[in-house]
C-alpha cells in the first residue's frame with residue numbers, strides 16, 4: 001500500500017469530563033500528500049483543533065481518548081510508535097504554526113533566545129552538532145526568509161517590541177527552523193487586520209511552494225483556504241462532510257454546510273460575500 005506523507009484514518013476521539021463521555025470526532029479520514037496544500041475547514045467546535053492535536057501528539061489523554069483509528073506519517077503509525085520516536089518527529093519532520101503569537105512566544109526571552117533554543121533541541125534530537133555562532137546565523141537566515149528587513153534587530157527584540165504581523169512571521173520562522181516536511185498551520189494571522197493577514201498567507205504559500213513542503217491548514221474561514229490550499233476537507237460536528245479540490249468546492253459545493261461556509265467568507269479585499277452577490281464595504 002502506498003501512503004501519502006500524512007494519513008489520518010478513521011480517527012475517533014471522545015472526551016470524558018465530570019463522568020460524562022462525549023464523542024467529538026467520528027471516523028475522520030484525510031490525506032496530505034507530500035508537497036500538497038490541504039485545508040481542514042469547519043466552524044468553531046467542529047473538531048479541527050482536536051484533529052490537529054491528535055496528529056501532533058498534543059492531545060491530553062485523559063480527558064481525551066482516541067477510540068479508533070490510525071495516524072500515519074510516512075507510512076508509520078504515530079499512535080503506536082514509541083514516544084521517543086514520535087518526539088523526534090515533532091518539531092523536526094512536522095512543525096506547527098500557531099494562531100496566537102502572543103501566547104506562543106515567551107515574553108521574557110528575546111526572539112534570538114527562543115529560536116536558538118528550538119534549533120538546539122532540533123539539533124540534539126537529530127544528533128547534529130552546530131556551534132552557537134552557526135546557530136545564530138541560521139536564526140538570522142530564517143528571519144530573512146520570512147521577509148524581515150533587519151533580522152539581527154528582530155532577533156534582539158522581545159516579543160512585545162514587535163508588531164502583530166512581525167510576531168506571526170517569527171512563528172513561521174520558528175516552524176521553518178527544523179527541516180520540516182509538513183507544516184500544520186492553525187489559522188495564522190486570524191488576530192491581524194485583513195491586509196496583514198493576506199501578507200502572512202502569501203508568505204506562507206510562497207515558502208511552502210519554494211521549499212516543497214506539505215501544508216495542512218486548519219481554519220474556519222474558506223477565504224483563507226482559497227488563498228493557500230488546493231484541497232479542502234469540510235468538517236462538521238466531528239465528521240468530514242465534504243472533500244474536494246478548492247476550485248470545485250467553491251464552484252459546486254455539494255453540502256449545505258459547505259455552502260453556508262462559502263456564504264460567510266469575508267473578502268480579503270474588504271466587503272463580504274452574500275450568496276452570489278458581493279457587497280463592498
Ligand SMILES: Nc1ncnc2c1ncn2[C@@H]1O[C@H](COP(=O)(O)OP(=O)(O)OP(=O)(O)O)[C@@H](O)[C@H]1O
Pocket residue numbers: 015016017024042043044045046047048049050051063220
Ligand atoms: N479538553 C476538552 N474537554 C472536553 N471537551 C473538549 C475539550 N477540547 C475540545 N473539546 C470539545 O471537542 C469539540 C471540538 O473542539 P475543537 O477545539 O476541536 O473545535 P475547533 O473546530 O477547533 O473550534 P475552534 O475553531 O473554535 O478552535 C468541541 O465540542 C469541544 O467542546
